[in-house]
Amino acid sequence: MEMIMRSYPNDWVSKSIMYAKGVGGGSTGVTHHLTEAVQGTYHYTIGPYSEPVLHIQPGDRVVVETQDAFEGKIKNETDVPSDILEMPWLNPQCGPIMIEGAEKGDVLAVHIEKMVPRGAQPRGTCCMIKEFGALTGTYYTATLNDPLPEKVRKVHVDEENVYWSDRVTLPYRPHIGTLSCSPQIDSINSLTPDNHGGNMDLPDMGPGTITYLPVRAPGGRLFIGDAHACQGDGEVCGVAVEYPTTTTITVDLIKKWPIEWPRLEADDFIMAIGSTRPLEDATRIAYRELVRWMVAEYNYELWDAYMMLSQCGKVRLGNFVDPKYTIGAAIPKKYL
Amino acid sequence: MEMIMRSYPNDWVSKSIMYAKGVGGGSTGVTHHLTEAVQGTYHYTIGPYSEPVLHIQPGDRVVVETQDAFEGKIKNETDVPSDILEMPWLNPQCGPIMIEGAEKGDVLAVHIEKMVPRGAQPRGTCCMIKEFGALTGTYYTATLNDPLPEKVRKVHVDEENVYWSDRVTLPYRPHIGTLSCSPQIDSINSLTPDNHGGNMDLPDMGPGTITYLPVRAPGGRLFIGDAHACQGDGEVCGVAVEYPTTTTITVDLIKKWPIEWPRLEADDFIMAIGSTRPLEDATRIAYRELVRWMVAEYNYELWDAYMMLSQCGKVRLGNFVDPKYTIGAAIPKKYL
Amino acid sequence: MEMIMRSYPNDWVSKSIMYAKGVGGGSTGVTHHLTEAVQGTYHYTIGPYSEPVLHIQPGDRVVVETQDAFEGKIKNETDVPSDILEMPWLNPQCGPIMIEGAEKGDVLAVHIEKMVPRGAQPRGTCCMIKEFGALTGTYYTATLNDPLPEKVRKVHVDEENVYWSDRVTLPYRPHIGTLSCSPQIDSINSLTPDNHGGNMDLPDMGPGTITYLPVRAPGGRLFIGDAHACQGDGEVCGVAVEYPTTTTITVDLIKKWPIEWPRLEADDFIMAIGSTRPLEDATRIAYRELVRWMVAEYNYELWDAYMMLSQCGKVRLGNFVDPKYTIGAAIPKKYL
């Protein structure tokens, strides 16, 4: 078990699926700037009903100014989250970004190139929110126990480290918590992951990786937000080190790739992602998608793929907090 | 995400909890040989009602001849598991080994030193068993679908590699699938993990690591079996590369360490282990035990531990097959 | 265990919560006709983004022409559902109906007065849909098993009986499968139940009962559809006896009743309803809401309510099919 999440390089991208199959040829086109000003109002639900903020071509680069998950409202360690936060206005999303030519049945490829912290220190925020988190009764795992106390931690973050406490400094391992294409007719709050992506909270989804999202609405309607400076598996208290970023992505379009759930590619592995409850069903989805991927595109016989993953599959726990849980199932590329 | 399970060194053991707290002082005493002949009949249930096969002192070393999970009955790829295997006579366990002085409230420390393959090639066995595995309806996740086909794979295994197929060679990453102290009054079949240990199927539980098991019956009653030459997270088809071994362990005794669930220590991390269904509850157990461990023994404040694990906790999926699932939650020692 | 679902009278309504607290005074006002022609296009997602089809006053009556869950497309027993049905165009909903004065924090009371079958015989439809149902691998409980066969049953339905087969005639026990207020910002497909109502599939939700739905969007935005001529607990194959109806409801408005989840009232019991996965969490929600209801409005001490429900609470399994499950927890009025 690797104990520290590693960072991923970008230099393998010319060997990626995106590069091979993308309409944009994997090469970077025009650069767009989705600043706070351009974004204007953030979105808290991911669907086909919101006004686009940007129209791009496959292969274009977008530099996005993401807000932290609390929209910067939690400023001090004496703040009480329940006084400040109001459901469902949590986890603000940038977008929707329309990708020219994207139609149902296609896939958006989102290469995260770089994530740079923004804003004044301490720019990182962690907190404990009432009836939210994995080790407490919640809205859905309803108990009669008194809630846990509310706590706020403000944390210095730079491109090297997350300065958690006098005692512990954690490496900077940035990633995007919430990345989505629009569902076809649903509009889903930004706290929930499902087959459109959403709040997956996978620490692998950082610079140097490419996420593939199934397109279900015209233009794809890409949403992005919820940057984490680091996060443990499961984000167990419900909150990572949330922070505002300038995130650079390249977005490409793969035509007619019939995938049902998001997928992720890094230099040395591919991963299928499932999100639902209970957690075993999220895991089943992820592993079934991975089996199917191996069969469809890597010339594996079905039962050989299944039995071999029993020997070398790797699982990452992402979101493990209400309202749905996320699992990534991966295999090293060397075996493909 | 580390894509290949690494192997663990043994040279850190003098800094282990076992070494610091064990009655045997971590040093190795007498060496016992629990051969097939000494064992005689294997056990398929872990409890206080079976006859001990060995009595040892804390700190003694035991060299155990483990059988594979099918007791060597699956010999050819044309075999049909359901013709050969009969529930509940699966997953044969060596033991029980009685440890002098072990009482309820104590802990057995089991340092796995070495696992050497035994028997003629192809000595590794994987198979698909009817209504068993993670991606199929099962005895407990009862469906009306036709079962998956039964399949057998016989695999060459040596101390370097697992020769899975012409296409794929996997590194030899041996570990013990089933390791247990006896429950107090229950006797639990060897397919089921719970707070006594049991069929945890954690790939981390290999040479170079120490597992801590809560003692609930006099003498502890250690059972061991179910060696895997390698295994992916979740052992998704229900079977790893099962094989017979000569496994060398040192067993020590820690008096009055009130732990509820098994724990694992390696050179660079500590891990708490939970086993139940649904999978979120196994994860909750593991993370709660880890939080409590940090608070009790590493001078962490409760909510600091909880929030910090949200940033740096690591999760391993072990057993993900009927009848119960296993999760390990870990933290790097460098943060303790 | 009562083996046949009984039918409920309407004559108790003057003693209902709706009658006591409703703005419309429980009395019936104007009658509106929401015919197929008035409805025009049906809806497959429940949210704040669709055009209203009707504006009514609290206390008004609406006579609604509901379609069956397949919009009448399954006509013969030789039809193959997967050839005919296309996700997400399933479970067509009438509405949204706007209720004058309804605001976030209020509650809509929907009294179902009468459900009369419509259309030519055999007007009832049951079927088995690929990877849908409780005893099969599904989209979320993902397995590699072959799907169950697709089957269609066309069934005669009148106001007395459901003529299931030569062997079995079932009593006509009509109810509304899907009843909803709009979420605040989400729009949720009509197959999914949650705290807005949705596809709860509770056989209790029939003529003679009143359902209370929390208002989260202006006007409440009531949606109704998915009539069942009868249904067993859990709707285990995924489909009830689906049929088109003329359904008469009275809709009233209760101001400032802070409920989180739907509730149901009949002549002799009150019920709180929870919907999520896993099923234990749906049950927890329902029971917690019922405890809270007893404490807030029936002068029960918290722990007395909890312990007493342990002696006299009743549970109904509603929707037990993807993507979320529904439980109603009830207590006889005689104990309140």
Next chain:
Amino acid sequence: MEMIMRSYPNDWVSKSIMYAKGVGGGSTGVTHHLTEAVQGTYHYTIGPYSEPVLHIQPGDRVVVETQDAFEGKIKNETDVPSDILEMPWLNPQCGPIMIEGAEKGDVLAVHIEKMVPRGAQPRGTCCMIKEFGALTGTYYTATLNDPLPEKVRKVHVDEENVYWSDRVTLPYRPHIGTLSCSPQIDSINSLTPDNHGGNMDLPDMGPGTITYLPVRAPGGRLFIGDAHACQGDGEVCGVAVEYPTTTTITVDLIKKWPIEWPRLEADDFIMAIGSTRPLEDATRIAYRELVRWMVAEYNYELWDAYMMLSQCGKVRLGNFVDPKYTIGAAIPKKYL
């Protein structure tokens, strides 16, 4: 929804499966008295390793003196359960009773004839136990919340009523909470239900009903205990109205009836019982067993049975507390 659990008659038993297939011919043979004195030590684990207390012939009657689930230790409302109760010494069981001729593959039929309260008033006990119950974090649903308070209720019970409070009197609806045959090699604590029966806590399992338990160990080894004077669906706080009884049962033996899970028969329905976690899997087991029962013994075609249960199946929630949950799925006999 029937709001009050009804009581069942005994006069239908001559038409029961037990009567038709039992070795004892359903007729009552010798009467044995399993008094407290005969029992001596009670059992807290159900398995093949304990000493029999009684040997009977198929068709014999046994009058059993059951203890309450706390062995009478909770005497006053000021008692604190955690001071008095010690795991795993909870839920004392009478037995094992050996039935002549019972072998693996057979079934024990247990007709509960009568349950009469014993002991001084207030003889009923309900309580809230630390980290036990459905609406609290528990040992398996591990949270960091403070536990609920511990509470004790002592309740008068007679053959008419349970006198819950000044405000509420509940009807006496006695049933057996824990009824078991021994597993083959496991020994399972008396708090856990599974395919051997165990702590099912089904309110239907009262006088006038017959429970069928699969025999897996020689003699069947019947255990019985955990009488409830009444209980709501799910026993939500974890404890019913526990009380000591004199319970009269007739035990018969059905040879070679290959059932996997317990079943229950009453005058007007048959029920299959499943126990596991999560709750959806318990429900799946129960419904699959019921489908298989209809196909094997009532001449139903498989898919007809499945689709018909979707219209008329009934579900009872039994045990809904750690460590496993129980569901009964039933169908009226009139449809068989």
